[in-house]
Each structure stands twice: as structure tokens, then as C-alpha cells.
Amino acid sequence: MNVPLGSGSIDVSLPNCDVTVAEPPGGEVVDVQAAAQRALEEPLGSPLAERIDAGDDVVIVVTDLTREAPDDVLLDVLLERLADLGVAREQVTVVVGLGLHRPMTDAELEAMLGPHADLAVNHDPESVVEVGRVDGVPVEIGTPVANADAVLSTGVVEPHQYAGFSGGAKTVAIGAGSESLIRYTHGPETLAREGVRLGRVEGNPFRELLDEAGDLVGIDFSLNLTHGPTGVLGVRAGDDRRIVRELATVARDALSVPVEREYDAVVCGVGAPKDANLYQATRGATYVALGDRNPLRKGGKLVVPAALSEGAGEGTGERRFYRRLSEADDAESLYSELREGYDPGAQRAFVVARVLREHEIVVTNSEAPDVVEECLMRAEPGVCDAVEPGSDVLLVPDALNTLLVERR
Secondary structure, three states: OEEEEOOEEEEOOOOOOEEEEOOOOOOOOOOHHHHHHHHHHOOEOOOHHHOOOOOOOEEEEEEOOOOOOOHHHHHHHHHHHHHHOOOOHHHEEEEEEOOOOOOOOHHHHHHHHHHHHHHEEEOOOOOEEEEEEEOOEEEEEEHHHHHOOEEEEEEEOOEEOOOEEOOOOHHHHOOOEOHHHHHHHOOHHHHOOOOOOOOOOOOOHHHHHHHHHHHHHOOOEEEEEEEEOOEEEEEEEEOHHHHHHHHHHHHHHHHEEEEOOOEEEEEEOOOOOHHHOHHHHOHHHHHHHOOOOOOEEEEEEEEEEOOOOOOOOOOHHHHHHHHHHHOOOOHHHHHHHHOOOOOOOOHHHHHHHHHHOOOEEEEEOOOOHHHHHHOOOEEEOOHHHHOOOOOEEEEEOOHHHOEEEEOO
């Protein structure tokens, strides 16, 4: 059985265990460029030509390296259409939506954006402009975005712990925003609201806050995709709300796996780019345990193979995550402490602590076992070292793109 690790994979052998593999049904893979061009021809809402003028200075907000998205291809399509509308390349700035992640290097931008890397700037969360308020909280957006005549975005509609599915307004409002909105939306009060759940869009207060913030920013046009285990399953363009809802339906149909019983352990595959640091890699464990259907018995463990080439992570949010976990005595006291509030980024420590109250998290095959051990989790050399013989094991090769659900 192969499980992703970094940009490759490892062979997991558990001969003395009863192993079930959670394999989503998948869907029909599309050619990204052709599907993106078709999406622009058949947008959800008015076409790009009605939303932009030839003299406009245009900003396109894209995802950063923590998302697996062919942004170079999406930019190809958008820039070609903008050129057809009289918008010169010199009028376009590509803003990398970092949120509180670390800035991307020139080499990383080149690898991600190819011939369009020269247009890119990293978002600076310290240089922002307030554009309004949601729930009394300032919505602040990066200066290049605030000063643009037209705001476009790319994005990936994939399962998200809080927003249900990512993409849409999230790329801009969070990726090119400031700490104020991140602090509020990712705070314990918001995350505790009914409906804030992996895989849910309708009736999700977190998603609604993002959409309202997107309205204030003034996102003119979005181009998003969704993917499954075999590749990209769909591309949509136009109104960000409609895009998310359509692509979430595509993703849900392709990624849902019914769970009928409980297991002693779940092996949670992550792989690149998410397993570069512990902050992102722990999504594998929390997506499984805090989804629609937790497949673990009480006291069961979550096993996450992860490369951790960047240790805990190098961005502001990642450092806060590491500090909270590494300074804690135990998960229960940390969870109680974080319920009183925390800085943006530490929300990942909050959900990890929530899971650790019920289940052990074991990270295997990493380059940073000491970091893992410092963060209330256990490190082991390999998956076989983390799972006791005779265990009933659920293997989820792509834990971030598998929705474990109750059988209806």
C-alpha cells in the first residue's frame, strides 16, 4: 500500500493488521487549460468583459505554495483573456495570498508561476487598508489589492476544516488580508459556532463571514478549480459564491467515503505540499477526527506520515502554533487555555489540542522528530512502528481530499 510522503510515496506494510483502504469514488478528470477557457466562456454570472475596462489596473490574487494548484495555467488563461479585452500585461499585478504564511522565495515563485513569476509580489499583512467591517471587525486588505481598479482571484475548492470548502472569497479576504479578520474568523468563538464544519458550505457561519468580507473587498471575478485523487475534476469562473457551491458539490460527490464501523488506528496520508511542516501536516489528523464521521474508537490513534522539511513551519502563524504546543504541559490544559483566545495561527494548535484530548497523534517518517515530540505528539521512524500488531486499521491515502461520512 502506497502512502504519499513529500513529493514521493512510501510503501506501508502492516501484515499483522486488518487494513481497510478508504478510496473515494473519484470523478472524471478534466484538462485544466481547456476547462478554464470553457469556464470563462460560460461564467457563473456576468462575463469578465462586463466587469473590467481596458484601462484598469488589475490585481490577480493567487494561492501560495501550501495549496496544490496549477496557478501558472490559470494565469495563462486569465492573462490571455485580459489581453483580448485590452488590458496590457504591464497593468497586471499578481499578489500571492500568504495570509500569515511565510513569503515565497523567487525560486518558489518561478516554479509555481513559470513565465508569470515576474508579475508576482508576496502579500504583506503589515501593509493593509481597511475596506469595511463584518460583525464589527475590520476587514483589511493588502495595499496592491485595495488600490486596484479590478480584483480577480484564482483558488482551490477543497475540503477545509472551518470553511467547509476553501476557495472563493477566502483566497483574497484571508490570503491578502490582515490579522484582524484572521483573528476573528479563526478564534474560538467563531470555530465553536454550529455549522462550522469540514465539508459544509450552506449554513456555515465561517463561510458566510468570508463571503461578506469578499463583498467588501470587491472581488470582481474568480477562477477556481476542484480536484480529487486522480486530478482536477472541474473548473468554474465568475461569482465567487456560486463557484464555491458548484465546485463543492462536484468535490463532495467525488470525495465522500461512508464509514460503517470504528478502527483502532487511522493512517492519514498528506504528501506535498502540505507535509512540508507540522502546522499543515496536522490537517491530516484533524480532518479525519473532526469531520462528518470520526472513524476512530475511543482512544484510537491517528498516524500521519510527513516529511516536515521545514519543521513546525517558518511563517508567523506556524511559529505561534509551535510555541503554544511546545510550551503546553498537556492537551487538556492547552485546550482550556486556548478557549479563552489566541493569536491567529494558533487556531491550528487549538484544533490539534481538541483532537489530542481523545486520540494520540503519531507523526512518522519525518526529518524533524524532535519538533513532533515537543508538540505533544509522538514521533516514530515508520508507520509499522506506530501501529500495534493486530490493530484494525483504516488507511486514508489522501486524508485532505477524503470526506469520511455517515452512511446515509
